[in-house]
Amino acid sequence: MIRRPRRNRQTEAIRNMVQETSLSTHDFIYPLFIIEGQNQRVEVSSMPGINRFSIDTALEEVAACVESGVKAFAPFPSINERLKDKYATESHNPEGLFPTLIREIKRNFPDVALVTDVAMDPYSSDGHDGIVINGEIINDETLEVLGKMALTQAQAGADIVAPSDMMDGRVGHIRKVLDENGFHKVAIMSYTAKYASAFYGPFRDALDSAPKAGDKKTYQMNYANSREALIEAELDTLEGADYLMVKPALSYLDVIKLLRENSHLPIAAYNVSGEYAMVKAAAQKGWIDGEKIMLETLTSIKRAGADIILSYFAKEFAQYLRK
Ligand code: PBG
Numbered sequence: 001m002i003r004r005p006r007r008n009r010q011t012e013a014i015r016n017m018v019q020e021t022s023l024s025t026h027d028f029i030y031p032l033f034i035i036e037g038q039n040q041r042v043e044v045s046s047m048p049g050i051n052r053f054s055i056d057t058a059l060e061e062v063a064a065c066v067e068s069g070v071k072a073f074a075p076f077p078s079i080n081e082r083l084k085d086k087y088a089t090e091s092h093n094p095e096g097l098f099p100t101l102i103r104e105i106k107r108n109f110p111d112v113a114l115v116t117d118v119a120m121d122p123y124s125s126d127g128h129d130g131i132v133i134n135g136e137i138i139n140d141e142t143l144e145v146l147g148k149m150a151l152t153q154a155q156a157g158a159d160i161v162a163p164s165d166m167m168d169g170r171v172g173h174i175r176k177v178l179d180e181n182g183f184h185k186v187a188i189m190s191y192t193a194k195y196a197s198a199f200y201g202p203f204r205d206a207l208d209s210a211p212k213a214g215d216k217k218t219y220q221m222n223y224a225n226s227r228e229a230l231i232e233a234e235l236d237t238l239e240g241a242d243y244l245m246v247k248p249a250l251s252y253l254d255v256i257k258l259l260r261e262n263s264h265l266p267i268a269a270y271n272v273s274g275e276y277a278m279v280k281a282a283a284q285k286g287w288i289d290g291e292k293i294m295l296e297t298l299t300s301i302k303r304a305g306a307d308i309i310l311s312y313f314a315k316e317f318a319q320y321l322r323k
Pocket residue numbers: 117119120121129164165199200201202203204271272273274
């Protein structure tokens with residue numbers, strides 16, 4: 001045998017030397033769930049280790065993360081039921097929970113990167129990402145709401161707005177609204193290939209944002225498709241997206257790779273709530289080694305081609321690196 005690949009695996013020093021992919025805390029964006037009130041820190045039952053924070057405790061959490069090296073955050077609000085309506089009006093109230101949080105984070109931590117979610121569902125009495133008329137999701141009227149929401153977030157201090165709604169034309173519309181209002185520096189991270197996935201279950205529990213009727217299959221993508229992701233990527237790029245995202249991550253590593261190979265933009269992947277919950281549940285039962293699975297899955301997402309990983313593991317990973 002002339003070729004013996006095992007030579008390059010002989011010792012840890014050699015293995016480290018030939019390692020192709022490594023993770024750093026800089027790769028991560030940490031999602032945060034935000035609720036009303038004060039001094040709240042309520043664990044999401046299906047996501048051990050992940051809490052819903054009021055603004056004051058969220059600031060403490062941001063401080064703890066920054067301390068361990070995580071400096072990018074993606075907050076998501078849980079909106080009081082009485083503030084929800086058909087048109088998600090609360091989503092562009094500058095005094096609402098979410099813009100207030102953005103201002104507070106930026107005032108206390110001007111150097112963190114804030115990636116804010118643009119979608120109607122947490123504010124919609126229908127629990128959908130678009131306006132619902134006679135059971136149908138109305139695309140173009142929804143763009144108006146998304147534009148106002150993105151502008152409100154930019155005015156509050158968001159660095160990057162991240163439309164996660166999957167309406168057609170939203171990136172272009174948001175870009176136009178931001179530019180017309182002088183926010184040409186605010187970037188757009190588009191949820192480019194967002195699939196209609198059962199992996200979002202724990203997130204919808206955390207925010208109480210599940211659709212009241214029907215499902216999201218007329219706007220989120222069919223998980224059987226990958227070429228369709230290229231169409232979305234092409235449109236988002238033409239419309240001015242600064243980042244493309246694939247969501248979920250683990251069952252979609254092929255899609256991450258596909259976008260990586262077909263775009264020069266940074267590619268983000270969202271390691272979603274259900275992916276986190278599966279690891280935590282099996283680890284709690286003692287069926288898998290949670291820490292090793294965390295490292296293996298996060299590395300696989302990066303190996304597939306993601307530059308950026310949104311993950312509920314971000315803080316735990318940073319703490320793991322420190323010890
Ligand atoms: C909503 C949104 C969802 C997630 C992020 N933004 C849920 C959905 O589309 O129903 C899911 C994230 C996760 O599961 O971790 N626009």
